[in-house]
Amino acid sequence: MLLAIDVGNTNTVFGLFDGDDLASSWRIKTDARTTADEMALTYRGLLAGDASDITGIALCSTVPSVLREMRVMLGRYFDEVPTVIVEPGTKTGVPVLTDNPKEVGADRIVNTIAAHHQYGGPCIVVDFGTSTNLDVVSAKGEFLGGALAPGIEISIEALASRAAQLRRVELVRPRSVIGKNTVEALQSGALYGFAGQVDGLVDRIVDELGEVTAVVATGGLAPIVVPESQTITHHDPELTLTGLRLVYAKNADLR
Numbered sequence: 001m002l003l004a005i006d007v008g009n010t011n012t013v014f015g016l017f018d019g020d021d022l023a024s025s026w027r028i029k030t031d032a033r034t035t036a037d038e039m040a041l042t043y044r045g046l047l048a049g050d051a052s053d054i055t056g057i058a059l060c061s062t063v064p065s066v067l068r069e070m071r072v073m074l075g076r077y078f079d080e081v082p083t084v085i086v087e088p089g090t091k092t093g094v095p096v097l098t099d100n101p102k103e104v105g106a107d108r109i110v111n112t113i114a115a116h117h118q119y120g121g122p123c124i125v126v127d128f129g130t131s132t133n134l135d136v137v138s139a140k141g142e143f144l145g146g147a148l149a150p151g152i153e154i155s156i157e158a159l160a161s162r163a164a165q166l167r168r169v170e171l172v173r174p175r176s177v178i179g180k181n182t183v184e185a186l187q188s189g190a191l192y193g194f195a196g197q198v199d200g201l202v203d204r205i206v207d208e209l210g211e212v213t214a215v216v217a218t219g220g221l222a223p224i225v226v227p228e229s230q231t232i233t234h235h236d237p238e239l240t241l242t243g244l245r246l247v248y249a250k251n252a253d254l255r
Contacts, residue, residue: 007061036072114243128219
């Protein structure tokens with residue numbers, strides 16, 4: 001079985017693939033202070049009896065300090081398991097057509113290969129995480145670039161910390177767009193505001209790129225925004241894990 005691990009700034013998502021099928025997946029908090037030994041305890045605890053069945057590992061990370069500890073953990077506890085870490089120089093099959101390809105996050109490249117594999121191209125990936133990323137994939141599967149915006153939770157936390165009479169609220173759909181109290185007004189602004197932001201950016205990208213085959217949403221906060229968006233066509237919560245599986249397969253002959 002393949003263990004795919006996606007380390008994000010806020011959460012880490014990992015799953016077990018049995019062939020092409022995702023058998024199980026988990027989401028845990030990313031903590032840059034966690035040591036390799038603590039990571040091993042967490043992973044082995046959640047994987048339980050499946051840990052001994054792992055035949056390969058695919059990993060991508062946007063947090064350098066966590067990636068460092070992940071390397072130690074994999075070398076110490078999974079040293080006999082073939083491992084592919086997505087980083088500059090890793091074979092992905094994705095041409096990166098940006099000014100500085102090395103600065104593009106590994107998760108964005110992994111999402112590109114998965115989106116093109118699943119939905120064809122050109123397409124747009126909207127990743128709702130610590131930041132909101134809109135990544136553009138060409139008809140040939142190339143990474144063309146995109147747009148980055150502050151994530152929903154970061155924006156709400158910043159507003160609550162800078163405005164004395166405002167506070168953090170649960171991200172749920174309010175009774176109406178016109179909030180009748182402070183909580184509902186904040187929920188309306190966050191939910192419909194970010195849905196409108198995504199729709200506006202997608203429309204502008206389509207104006208430049210032409211029609212797309214799909215607008216694919218992924219990331220932990222996607223379920224909140226997807227129902228309110230007019231441009232998102234697919235919700236694929238396991239997109240990054242699927243991309244890791246595909247990258248691992250491309251590197252099977254290099255291990």
